[in-house]
Amino acid sequence: MTAPLLEVRDLNVEIPVPHGRLHAVRGVSLSVGTGESVGLVGESGSGKSLTLRALLGLLPRPAKITSGTVLIDGEDVTGLPAKRLRRRLTDAMSMVFQDSLTALNPVLRVGDQIAEAPRHKLGKSRGEAKTIAVDLMAEVGIAEPERRYELYPHELSGGMRQRICIAIALSTKPRLILADEPTTALDVTIQAQVLGLLRQLQHEEHVGLLLVSHDLAVVSQTCSRLYVMYAGKIVESGALPDLVTAPRHPYTFSLLRSVPDPDRRVVRLLTIAGQPPDLTEDVIGCSFAPRCPFVLDSCHHEEPSPVATASGQSACRRVDTAGSWPAMITEERVGRR
Secondary structure: OHHHOOOEEEEEEEEEEOEEEEEEEEEEEEEEEEOEEEEEEOOOOOOHHHHHHHHHOOOOOOOEEEEEEEEEEEOOOOOOOHHHEEEHHHHHHEEEOOOHHHHOOOOOOHHHHHHHHHHOOOOOOOHHHHHHHEEEEHHOOOOOOHOOOOOHHHOOOHHHHHHHHHHHHOOOOOOEEEEOOOOHHHHOHHHHHHHHHHHHHHHHHOOOEEEEOHHHHHHHHOOOEEEEEOOEEEEEEEEEEHHHHOOOHHHHHHHHHOOOOOOOEEEOOOOOOOOOOOOOOOOOOOOOHHOOOOOOHHOOOOOOOEEEEEEOOOOOOHHHHHHHHHOOOOOOEEOOO
């Protein structure tokens, strides 16, 4: 079998804090194949963005990777010197950040920011780099790219700025794009345009996509496979249809039931009670146990091992009873008007 374009094994990221260490990413393992679209979902603070930043060596200080393995095309690159490692990773991957206004340099023209990588990384002349930048602007759907090449970030709308960020990501000719909630700050119409653009580029350029989001609707429009993250760990993975129609972890189940469904009328949506665990302390047992509606006594004392499911894994002792979970949740239903 062909090796995945990206494979991450047991990645751990820690952040020193005044009263100890915060274990922000705990044993994350994931993979993305060439041309594949993969989603990484979970609530805010679950470690999704730190995972992406760790892959490109962009962790904020003083966060650092304490252990783990990263493979590119099956080659272990974690033993490379820092400079060579950064170059190897950025040769294969690029990133679209969440907030385009802060991701772009406010005092440089947007065209020059796109042309920077072709000039300094691909060795193109100034004229060649400008031509590449203009072509990329047209490719991501920016009208009049020659004129808008000269504009500054504040002179563009949020949707246009996000397209500029996508063009910058494509300027290095990556085989994998890491997208960190690229549509969060956009309205619904522009959000749909950006997601459509990512799907189009993936289809035409055969670029892999690792999309981070807390919005299940976003990933369901874009991705074919999902990883669900909670408290720094992957708790469930699998093909999108399997996770959406038959989740096998209570956290995934709860996330799905907390999203409004136009086909199901209820007085009150399901909420996830409590708070995530304090990751500056050792987590004993299942990290979701204090908030789980289907918890067992053993869940508080022993961490569950991943169990194979139809298309992935679930770290839950109650995988076999997942089919009965909807009946165990009491919802007050109302008739359609």
